[in-house]
Amino acid sequence: MAVAASLCALAGISACDVQSDSSTAKSGASASPAVAKDLKVGWSTIYLTPSxxxxxxxxxxxDVTKLKSAGKVSSFKTLNANGDTSQQIAQIRAMIQQKYDVIIVDAGSSTALNPALEQAVAAGITVVAFDSLPTSTKVIRVGTDQKAWGSMMATWLADKLKGKGSVIAMNGPAGVSVSEDRWAGAAAVFKKYPDIKIVSNVHSEYNLAPAAQAFASAYxxxxxxxxxFSQGGALSAAALQTLVKQDKKLVPITGENYNGFLKMWRSHQKAGFSSLATAQPNYLAVIALEAAVAKREGVSVPQDITVPLPEITDKNLADYVKPDQPDDSYPITDLPQAEIDKLIGK
Structure with a gap:
């Protein structure tokens, strides 16, 4: 697959796997910064399978539809690397050859993409990463503070337990940077509470079935x-599901905006179940796109844009949970344009 992707790049085509094409033909796109008009935009993502x-x-x-109506974007393509970092690199290099004006990226590796992304910047392309970020300081990066995520969850749980008790920690796969960062933030909080004991630190995929098996074993x-302490929505759903099925005491469980978890949370509120959840908001992508367009317009866009984490509580849960949507969806409220403009320096 990687070899084929490399050949695609050498041949100068835009991608081996174009998932979405809402383009209007535009030739001769300038590689140098210019007024944001008729921009050729590509999104390079490591995968598209997850909901x-x-x-x-x-x-x-x-957002592209809105920007097209404003005459700022002429074409948009989504390039899916299907989990292959080598293919993602090849697709980015193909976009350089095709003279894209903007490349948005959700990186499959924090370091492997850096040379290709920096090559794009050197060619005058505006490059903005979001969600899974590269380490290169040459690109604009839009993300959330993952350590703050863990700290927020751990602080709430410690307060809920009044500083003492036994806790099972449900973390993501070992070695995954997001999981490690979230746990680092939580561990720093738990160190302040010597009477809180982490009796089991579980690592699981961010999927319900393996998480349920892992939690059941620890429980x-x-x-x-x-x-x-749970740092992922499917992990939280697995823990709560296990307690409900076994008719056990519903202890506090931290969470995420995974709709299956939000549904169970709401259905057991009357029984006293309580949680705090946050989200890796989908609108990071919109902020990234808006930042790229603003950069082309000459706005002094920050190199690193840290987006505040949402807080889902017992009081505002009804604003997030979607009873008519699938369990594996991630409901989120839109971020107002004024907030986006503030984040990107407009």
Missing amino acids: WMQQTLKMMEG SAHPEIDGV
């Missing part, structure tokens, strides 16, 4: 827990 990515694509396409060994 979060599908929602992100729809949100981005909605069978430590049934007298007082809370669950």
